[in-house]
Amino acid sequence: xxxxxxxAFFISDGTGLTVEAIGHSLLAQFRDxxxxxxxxxxxxxxxxxxxxxxxxxxxxxxxxxxxxxxxxIVSNEIRRQLHQSSALMLDVxxxxxxxxxxxxxxxPAQSVNVxxxxxxxxxxxxxxxAVHFAMDNDDxxxxxxxxxxxxxxVGVSRSGKTPTCLYLALQFGLRAANYPITxxxxxxxxxxxxxxxYRHKLFGLTIDPERLMSIRQERRANSRYxxxxxxxxxxxxxxxxxxxxxxxxxxxxxxxxxxxxTRLMSQAGIERRxx
Amino acid sequence: xxxxxxxAFFISDGTGLTVEAIGHSLLAQFRDxxxxxxxxxxxxxxxxxxxxxxxxxxxxxxxxxxxxxxxxIVSNEIRRQLHQSSALMLDVxxxxxxxxxxxxxxxPAQSVNVxxxxxxxxxxxxxxxAVHFAMDNDDxxxxxxxxxxxxxxVGVSRSGKTPTCLYLALQFGLRAANYPITxxxxxxxxxxxxxxxYRHKLFGLTIDPERLMSIRQERRANSRYxxxxxxxxxxxxxxxxxxxxxxxxxxxxxxxxxxxxTRLMSQAGIERRxx
Numbered sequence: 001x002x003x004x005x006x007x008a009f010f011i012s013d014g015t016g017l018t019v020e021a022i023g024h025s026l027l028a029q030f031r032d033x034x035x036x037x038x039x040x041x042x043x044x045x046x047x048x049x050x051x052x053x054x055x056x057x058x059x060x061x062x063x064x065x066x067x068x069x070x071x072x073i074v075s076n077e078i079r080r081q082l083h084q085s086s087a088l089m090l091d092v093x094x095x096x097x098x099x100x101x102x103x104x105x106x107x108p109a110q111s112v113n114v115x116x117x118x119x120x121x122x123x124x125x126x127x128x129x130a131v132h133f134a135m136d137n138d139d140x141x142x143x144x145x146x147x148x149x150x151x152x153x154v155g156v157s158r159s160g161k162t163p164t165c166l167y168l169a170l171q172f173g174l175r176a177a178n179y180p181i182t183x184x185x186x187x188x189x190x191x192x193x194x195x196x197x198y199r200h201k202l203f204g205l206t207i208d209p210e211r212l213m214s215i216r217q218e219r220r221a222n223s224r225y226x227x228x229x230x231x232x233x234x235x236x237x238x239x240x241x242x243x244x245x246x247x248x249x250x251x252x253x254x255x256x257x258x259x260x261x262t263r264l265m266s267q268a269g270i271e272r273r274x275x
Numbered sequence: 276x277x278x279x280x281x282x283a284f285f286i287s288d289g290t291g292l293t294v295e296a297i298g299h300s301l302l303a304q305f306r307d308x309x310x311x312x313x314x315x316x317x318x319x320x321x322x323x324x325x326x327x328x329x330x331x332x333x334x335x336x337x338x339x340x341x342x343x344x345x346x347x348i349v350s351n352e353i354r355r356q357l358h359q360s361s362a363l364m365l366d367v368x369x370x371x372x373x374x375x376x377x378x379x380x381x382x383p384a385q386s387v388n389v390x391x392x393x394x395x396x397x398x399x400x401x402x403x404x405a406v407h408f409a410m411d412n413d414d415x416x417x418x419x420x421x422x423x424x425x426x427x428x429v430g431v432s433r434s435g436k437t438p439t440c441l442y443l444a445l446q447f448g449l450r451a452a453n454y455p456i457t458x459x460x461x462x463x464x465x466x467x468x469x470x471x472x473y474r475h476k477l478f479g480l481t482i483d484p485e486r487l488m489s490i491r492q493e494r495r496a497n498s499r500y501x502x503x504x505x506x507x508x509x510x511x512x513x514x515x516x517x518x519x520x521x522x523x524x525x526x527x528x529x530x531x532x533x534x535x536x537t538r539l540m541s542q543a544g545i546e547r548r549x550x
Contacts, residue, residue, distance in 0.1 A: 015537040017446075018296040020550075025293050025347060026371050029383035039550075041537050066378065070371075072300060088378055090371045096301050096345075103341065103363055108304035125493055127532070131438045135410065163406045166441050170532065171292075218400055257402070257445065262290040262316050275295075275314075 007036045007059040008068040011052060011082065016041035019072040022092055026070070035068070049078055056085050074108075123173070123274045130169035130176075130273070137177035138162055146177055146198050151270060153178040154195065154242070155205035156234040157225075158215045160252040164205070164260045171261065173274035181238050189240040191247075203264050204242040204249035209235045211253045282311045282334040283343040286327060286357065291316035294347040297367055301345070310343070324353055331360050349383075398448070398549045405444035405451075405548070412452035413437055421452055421473050426545060428453040429470065429517070430480035431509045432500075433490045435527040439480070439535045446536065448549035456513045464515040466522075478539050479517040479524035484510045486528045 010016055010023045016039045027035055036059075043052055059067045067087040073079050074093065083089050097108045137145050139162070146152060151168075153161040157180050165176035185192045195202060209231040216226035224230055242249050250264055265272070283302060285295045291314045302310055311334075318327055334342045342362040348354050349368065358364050372383045412420055414437070421427060426443075428436040428451060436453035443449040460467045470477060484506040491501035499505055517524050525539055540547070 015533045017533055017537070018293075018300050021293040021296055022367065022371075026368070026375060029349070029372060030375060030379050030381065031384060032381075033379050042541055068375070068378070074304070088374060090374065092297065092367075093301070095370045096297075096365045097304060099363060099365065100301060100305060100343070103343070104305050104308050106305065106307075109306060121489070124531075125490070128433075128435075128438055128490070129493075131441060135413065135437065138410065158403075160403075162410065163403055163445065166406060167445055170438065170442055170445065214396070215400070215403070218404075256399075258290045258292055262292070266316055 004065070005034050005036050005063055006065040006067065007038060007056075007063065008070065009052070009056060009059075009087070010037065010039045011043055011069060011071040011073060012039075012041050013044045013073050013075065013078070014041065019070055019092055022072075023070045026090075043073065043078065044075075049081060053081065053085055056087050060086050126173040126274050127170065130173045131166065133175040133177070134165040134169040137175075138165065140179040142177075143179075143194055146201070148175060149177040149198070149201055150174045150273070151176050151203055151264075151268065152195070152198055152201045153203055153205055154181055154238075154247070155252075156181055156207070156212065156231075156238050158212060158219065159205040159207045160255075160257070160260060161205055163257045164252075164264075167257045167261045168265075171258075171275070172265070172272035174265075174270065174272065181234075181241065183234070186234065186237040186241075189237060189244055191241060191245045199245065199247070202245075202247045203268055204238070204247045205252045205260070206235060206239050206242070206249055207251065208253040279340070280309050280311050280338055281340040281342065282313060282331075282338065283345065284327070284331060284334075284362070285312065285314045286318055286344055286346040286348060287314075287316050288319045288348050288350065288353070289316065294345055294367055297347075298345045301365075318348065318353065319350075321353075324356055328356065328360055331362050335361050401448040401549045402445065405448045406441065408450040408452070409440040409444040412450075413440065415454040417452075418454075418469055421476070423450060424452040424473070424476055425449045425548070426451050426478055426539075426543065427470070427473055427476045428478055428480055429456055429513075429522070430527075431456055431482070431487065431506075431513050433487060433494065434480040434482045435530075435532070435535060436480055438532045439527075439539075442532045442536045443540075446533075446550065447540070447547035449540075449545065449547065456509075456516065458509070461509065461512040461516075464512060464519055466516060466520045474520065474522070477520075477522045478543055479513070479522045480527045480535070481510060481514050481517070481524055482526065483528040 008023055010020045012019045020039045040052055043049055056067050069082055069087040070090045072092040101107055136142055155161050161178035165178050168174040168176040212231040213228045220226050248267055252260055283298055285291055285298045287294045295314045315327055318324055331342050344357055344362040345365045347367040376382055411417055430436050432455050440451035440453050443451040487506040488503045495501050523542055527535055
C-alpha cells in the first residue's frame with residue numbers, strides 16, 4: 001500500500017472476476033485519480049474476513065485516505081461486517097437482489113457466488129473442445145479442419161489473430177481457426193486458393209503498420225520482418241485482398257482482445273455456443 | 276423469445292462482458308426461474324437504441340412477462356430512454372458513480388465504458404507474450420523455456436491444464452507452461468527428472484477418475500486411454516507423485532477454468548502481471 005494512494009478492494013466469495021470488472025469500469029470514470037486496485041477472491045469464512053478487514057484498516061492508516069470496497073459477497077453476515085469497516089462500501093448485490101426478488105416473488109438463494117462455476121458438463125466440453133480446436137488450427141496449421149470452424153480469422157502475422165481465437169474459444173465456446181496471410185500469398189491480391197471454399201466463414205483483422213512494426217520489433221528486433229517498409233507492404237496487400245473479396249474486417253490497432261472478439265461476433269452475426 | 280419465458284437483457288455501450296457477468300451472478304441467485312439471457316453490446320447510438328427498445332417491447336408482448344434490463348450504459352440520454360421502457364431496469368452504474376464522485380470530489384468522465392479497452396501498450400504486449408508462451412509451452416513441448424515460466428502445471432492428460440494456462444495468460448498475463456505426466460513417467464512415483472529443477476514453480480491438477488473418463492471418452496471413445504481402469508491408475512500414480520514431492524495441488528473436477536486459475540494463484544501466492 002503506497003502512501004498518499006487510495007486503495008480500492010474488490011472483494012468476492014468467488015473468483016472475484018465479476019466484481020473486479022465492475023470496479024475497473026467504475027474507476028475508469030475517474031481516470032485522473034491514483035487508486036491502487038486489489039482483488040481479494042474466495043473470502044468465504046470468518047477467518048479470511050478478519051485478515052481482509054485488517055488489510056483495509058492498514059490501507060486507511062498508511063495512506064491517510066478512505067479506502068473503497070466493491071463487493072459481491074452473498075453472505076449477509078460477511079457483508080454486515082464489511083459495512084462496519086471505515087471504507088466506502090459499494091455493494092454490488094444489495095441494490096439489485098431486492099427488486100429481482102420482488103419480480104420473481106421469492107427470496108434469493110444466498111448461495112455463494114457461482115457466476116464462474118463449472119455450470120454443466122456440456123458447457124465444459126464445448127469450451128475445452130473449442131480451446132483445443134483453436135490450438136490445433138492456429139497459424140493455418142490444419143486447413144483440413146476448416147469445415148468444422150465457426151469462423152476463420154485471416155490477417156498478417158501478429159495482427160492479433162491467435163489471442164482473439166483463444167478468447168473466442170474460452171469465453172464463447174466458438175471454434176475459431178486462423179490463417180496467416182504470408183508473403184507468398186501476397187503476389188496477387190486475390191484470396192489464397194485454400195481459403196476460397198470458406199469465404200463465408202472468413203473475417204479479416206488489419207492493423208496500422210506503425211503498431212504492427214512495434215509489436216514485431218519486440219519479437220525480432222531490427223529484422224526485415226519488423227521493418228516499417230515490410231509492415232506497410234503486408235498491410236496494404238492484405239487490406240486490398242480483403243476488400244476485393246468483400247471479407248468483413250476490423251482494425252485491431254486500438255482494440256483489446258475482448259473488443260475484437262465481441263465486435264466481430266456482433267458484426268458477423270455469430271452467436272456464442274456457451275455463455 | 277420463447278412464450279412464457281422472461282427475458283433479461285444485458286445492455287452495454289462496450290463489450291457487454293461486465294454487465295453480462297453481473298447479470299449471470301444475480302440470476303444465479305434465482306436458479307429455479309426460467310430466464311432467457313440476451314447480451315446486447317455496443318449500444319452507442321440513438322439508432323441502435325431504437326432497435327433495442329423494440330426488441331424489449333417485443334419480448335414483453337410475446338412472453339406476457341416483464342423483461343429485465345441490466346445495464347452499464349454511461350450516456351445519460353440513453354439511460355433515460357431505457358428507463359422509459361416497460362422492463363425492470365437495474366442500472367449498474369447509477370448507484371455507484373455518485374458516491375465515488377463525492378469521494379473523489381469530481382464528476383465522472385461520462386466516457387463510454389472502457390473496462391475492456393486496450394489500456395496501454397505494455398499491457399497488450401505482456402498479454403500477447405503470455406499467450407504465445409502458453410501455446411509454445413503446451414504439453415511439455417519446450418522444456419527449455421521453463422526458466423522463463425511463472426508457473427508450470429502438471430497432471431494427467433485432459434485434466435484441464437491447457438485451458439487453464441491459456442486463461443492465466445489472457446486474463447492475468449502470466450506465463451504458464453504445462454507438462455503432462457505420461458505413462459512413462461509413472462513407473463515410479465518420483466517427480467520426472469526434467470521437472471526437478473523447477474519444483475518451486477510446479478502446481479498440480481488432479482481430477483476424479485470418473486470425470487476424466489467421461490472427458491477422454493469424448494476424445495477417443497472406447498480406447499484404453501479412456502477406460503476407467505486406466506484413468507484410475509493414472510490419477511492414483513500422479514496424486515502419489517505430487518504428494519511425495521509436496522507439490523501444491525487442486526482437484527479440477529468441480530471447478531471451471533476461471534476458478535482453477537484464480538484459486539491456484541491464490542493458493543500459490545502468484546501475482547498477476549496485468550489486470
